[in-house]
Amino acid sequence: MDFRVDIDPSAPATPGSETFGLERGGSRRTMRIHDYDEVYAVPGLYEHVVQDLLGCTSPQTLAAALAVRVVAAGAAPSSVRCLDVGAGNGVSGEALTAAGLSPVAALDISAAAKDAAARDRPGLYVEYVVGALGDVELPALVRRLGLNALVSAGALTGRHIEPPVLAETWATFATGDWLAFTCAEQHADGARSDFEAHTTFELDERFLHRRLTNGDPVWYRVLVGRRR
Ligand SMILES: C[S@@+](CC[C@H](N)C(=O)[O-])C[C@H]1O[C@@H](n2cnc3c(N)ncnc32)[C@H](O)[C@@H]1O
Secondary structure, eight states, X not given: OOEEEEOOTTSOOOTTTOEEEEEETTEEEEEETTOHHHHXXXXXXXXXIIIIITOOOHHHHHHHHHHHHHHHTTOOGGGOEEEEETOTTTHHHHHHHHTTOEEEEEEESOHHHXXXXXXXXXXXXXXXXXXXXXXXXXXXXXXXXXXOEEEESSOBSTXXXXXXXXXXXXXXXXXXXXXXEEEEHHHHHHHHHHHGGGEEEEEEEEEEEEEOTTSOEEEEEEEEEXXX
16 A cells, blocks of 8 residues: 555544545545545555445445355356446455356446456456446346346445436346345335335345444445346
8 A cells, every 4th residue: 555544533424525634645635435536546545445444344245145145046156147336446346256256247437446446356347337327228238248136335325326227227137137235224215115016125134334434333234136
């Protein structure tokens, strides 16, 4: 790491507004966690702030929950070929791989996320699409790459992807395909209802997504289901 990060726990913190100090190359600046393009541009910075310092568990929680259901269904985790939406720099894809699943394709609105994934985790995804979910044509990609799982870790609501848009994408998938996402608990019932008509949910659990910079817990739910 060629940087130092400091977090002021006394600063007001709400999801989306949190800041931290970055010292790098002899200068210091204040950055917002949600200024993803700038954060992804510094190798290791997203991982250090979000995973190491704030304890984000969404990628691992989602991957473990999906793998458990896949094994319970008698399938091999490696046969689950995921479209990882809001994939960022590949932390979620790496967690899918660690759980034995196959992160085949990624999508993110940020070109910096794609660049960072290629820089820090080359070869993790077969294909990485840059665009806002809902604006990108996905059916051909899903068919061509044989994708059978739609996953999204820590990328719903809060000025990220809206659940109804994810539900529209879910229509691209076939009966029996897998869905897994994590969502802030205050939005999870609404998100779940967007999928209910076409989904049999097999798992819906509360977990500690991460801490805010002021130490407050951020509770999420992880949901796993299959298309019917
Ligand atoms: C908190 S990061 C999560 C990254 C990764 N899934 C992980 O677990 O480390 C949320 C990501 O969602 C992306 N994002 C936000 N809005 C989006 C949209 N409308 N379509 C696609 N990606 C979006 C952001 O660029 C960011 O990379």
